[in-house]
Amino acid sequence: MLWAAAGVAALGFLVALEIAARRYGLPGPVTNQAREVIFAPKSGPLLYAGMALMMVVLTWRQRFIAAGVAVGIDVVFVLVRWAVGAKVTDGHPFGNGALWVILGYAVIAVTRRTGAERVLLLKGVGLGLLLVAGRKTGDAWLLITSKTRPTVLDQYVATADHALGNPSWLVGRFVAATGPIGAHVLDYVYVQLAVAAVVVALYQLRDVAAERRFPSHHLVRTFLVIGLLGPGIYMIFPVVGPVFAYGPGAFGTGGEHWAIASLWPHTPPPIHPHPMSFDALTPRNCMPSLHTAWATAIFIHTRKGPRVLRWAGTFWLIATLGATLGFGYHYGVDLVAGAVFSVTVEAALRSLDRGWDRSGTLLVAYGTVVFAALLTSYRFLPVEMAEHPWLCGPLLILAMASVVYGFVRTTKQWETSTGTVQRPEPQPALA
Numbered sequence: 001m002l003w004a005a006a007g008v009a010a011l012g013f014l015v016a017l018e019i020a021a022r023r024y025g026l027p028g029p030v031t032n033q034a035r036e037v038i039f040a041p042k043s044g045p046l047l048y049a050g051m052a053l054m055m056v057v058l059t060w061r062q063r064f065i066a067a068g069v070a071v072g073i074d075v076v077f078v079l080v081r082w083a084v085g086a087k088v089t090d091g092h093p094f095g096n097g098a099l100w101v102i103l104g105y106a107v108i109a110v111t112r113r114t115g116a117e118r119v120l121l122l123k124g125v126g127l128g129l130l131l132v133a134g135r136k137t138g139d140a141w142l143l144i145t146s147k148t149r150p151t152v153l154d155q156y157v158a159t160a161d162h163a164l165g166n167p168s169w170l171v172g173r174f175v176a177a178t179g180p181i182g183a184h185v186l187d188y189v190y191v192q193l194a195v196a197a198v199v200v201a202l203y204q205l206r207d208v209a210a211e212r213r214f215p216s217h218h219l220v221r222t223f224l225v226i227g228l229l230g231p232g233i234y235m236i237f238p239v240v241g242p243v244f245a246y247g248p249g250a251f252g253t254g255g256e257h258w259a260i261a262s263l264w265p266h267t268p269p270p271i272h273p274h275p276m277s278f279d280a281l282t283p284r285n286c287m288p289s290l291h292t293a294w295a296t297a298i299f300i301h302t303r304k305g306p307r308v309l310r311w312a313g314t315f316w317l318i319a320t321l322g323a324t325l326g327f328g329y330h331y332g333v334d335l336v337a338g339a340v341f342s343v344t345v346e347a348a349l350r351s352l353d354r355g356w357d358r359s360g361t362l363l364v365a366y367g368t369v370v371f372a373a374l375l376t377s378y379r380f381l382p383v384e385m386a387e388h389p390w391l392c393g394p395l396l397i398l399a400m401a402s403v404v405y406g407f408v409r410t411t412k413q414w415e416t417s418t419g420t421v422q423r424p425e426p427q428p429a430l431a
Contacts, residue, residue, distance in 0.1 A: 014133060017140040024147050029136035036099055040081075040088040044095030046135055049198035051098040053220065054105060054128030056205040057120050066101050073097030102128045120212055127220060131194065134227050141231035142283035149238035149284045153379065154245035155260070155273040157287065157331050160378045162271065162386035163393040167332035168242045168325045172265025175326030183327075189316060190323035193294055196316050197223050200301050203309060217353045219301040222346050223294060229345065230290040237375055238284030243328025245276070258282075264328050271386045287375065289330045292338030293345070295320035300346055333378055336400050340371045343407045354414060363410045367403045374399065 018028030027035075032042070041047055051070060055063045074097035081088065102125055109121040161168070175182055189196075197219055204218040239245075246269055247262030258279050263269055278284075295317045302313030324330040344367030351360030374396070377385065385392040 010130065010133070014137065017137060017144075020144055021140050024143065026143060029133060029140045032136050032139065033133060036096065037103075038096070040091045040093055041095035041099070042091045043135060044092030044098075045192065045195050047095035047098040047102075047132060049195050050128035050132040051102055052128075052198055052202060053131055053205070054102050054124045056127075056202065056208045057124035059209060066105070069104075070097035070101045073100050099132070102132075116212070120208075123214060124208075130224055131198070131220065134224055135194065138227055138231065141234070142285055145231065145234045145238060145284040146280055146282055149235065150277055150280070151275045152238045152240050152245070152278045152284055153273075153275060153287075154239050154241070155269070155276060156382045157239050157333060157378055158242065158245070158269040159271050159273045159382035160333050160385045161331040162268070163389045163396060164332040164336075165389065165393065166268045167335075168328055168330065169265045169268055171322060171325035172242070172328050175322065176265065186319055186323035186326060189319040190291065190327070193291060193298075193316070193320060194223075196312075197294065197298055200298055200305070200309065200313065203305055204301065217349060219297060221349055222297045222301070222342075225345050225349060226290060226293045226297065226342060230288065230293065230341070231285070233288060233341075233375075234284050234286075237287040237379070239286035239331075239334070240278055240282045240284055241286045241329045242331060244278070244282050246328075271383060273382050286330055286334050287337060287378070288341045288371075289324055289334040289338035291320055291324050292330070292335045293342035296339050296342035297346060300343075333374070333396065336396050337371060337374050337378075340367060340374065340400055340403050343403050344368055344371060347407050347410070350411065350414070359410050359413060363406050366406060370399050370403050 014029050018030045021028035036042070036047070048070070051066070055066055058066065074094040077096050078093055080086075081093065105121060106125045106129075109118050109125060113121050158166075175186065201219045201223075204215065208214055242264045245259055246264040247259045258277075260269075260276065299313045299317040302309045305313075321335060324335065325332065344364060347360065347367060348364045351357070351364060354360070
């Protein structure tokens with residue numbers, strides 16, 4: 001019943017976003033996903049990552065068959081497009097096969113499975129489709145933010161960022177100095193964040209096929225909840241980012257005539273915050289930095305994995321932070337808020353999984369208060385933060401570190417309490 005209710009709620013949310021997008025004359029998440037059954041998908045790797053998540057419920061023989069069918073279907077699509085002269089100008093020429101396989105197993109679950117096996121297979125299909133639908137949902141949310149929030153608060157955030165030394169301006173100059181190699185590496189890390197999350201999730205879900213059940217908590221849950229809640233905050237605190245608000249930047253992209261001036265990444269912004277109008281195309285998707293939140297979640301979930309996975313999680317976090325700042329997509333204070341947001345969401349999901357107790361409730365409440373305090377200070381105290389950087393900068397880092405410390409301390413207590421084994425009382429020896 002819980003999974004059915006979640007499925008109905010997700011479907012209703014997608015339909016609502018579809019209607020909202022249609023009001024602005026553009027297709028919504030349902031239409032865009034349906035198109036990818038036939039037309040070239042926007043992200044082929046993401047569709048294959050979704051199929052990989054679905055296959056955690058299958059046996060190895062079934063996995064090989066599913067992968068072979070997906071590749072075969074993609075080959076047919078490529079040949080048909082070549083034969084009719086249909087060029088792929090946007091997206092990837094592959095990925096349709098993966099979506100067909102996912103949908104095919106949904107049909108198999110309903111028509112050929114019963115009982116617990118049907119439920120398990122539907123869970124796997126739902127997991128794969130949720131990852132794919134999450135991308136489409138995010139695209140619809142970004143459209144809505146650009147259409148409904150004509151005024152942005154970039155000047156406030158840029159002013160508050162003086163407290164941290166304008167890290168986006170600093171890292172932007174560094175990335176530009178590394179040339180195309182550094183930029184391409186960071187761009188790949190930034191774009192393929194969801195695929196990295198799937199790799200970690202596959203490790204966490206590696207025993208599902210054998211145990212015939214999912215673990216109570218895994219990375220995909222955190223990833224999806226972050227993506228669900230984050231865009232709502234975009235509506236409250238609309239920000240477009242340094243490269244758009246302060247010029248075309250070092251990589252030739254930006255806000256053009258909507259920008260205040262061509263300042264990023266060479267000239268720090270002035271300390272005179274005012275609301276500013278912006279175009280109806282650029283997403284207001286900076287506060288908080290969800291890429292930072294997702295990369296933080298990946299880092300947290302790799303801490304219990306093998307050494308290679310831990311190193312990969314650390315690399316992905318550092319590279320994502322470098323990309324978000326170095327490409328001018330985010331301010332430094334966005335990253336602080338994103339990290340606090342991610343840790344708070346992770347704490348809430350773990351508390352929900354193990355049952356709410358005093359320590360979990362206090363941790364989630366504290367993280368929520370710190371996150372709200374950060375956004376409030378960015379909006380109403382940016383000038384004071386910029387004028388006292390040696391005080392406000394360390395306070396920002398300390399606030400973030402306190403939430404992280406509380407999370408580490410609380411989760412260790414949880415692991416200790418659940419891992420403690422009661423020793424049996426000594427019994428008298430038999431005569």
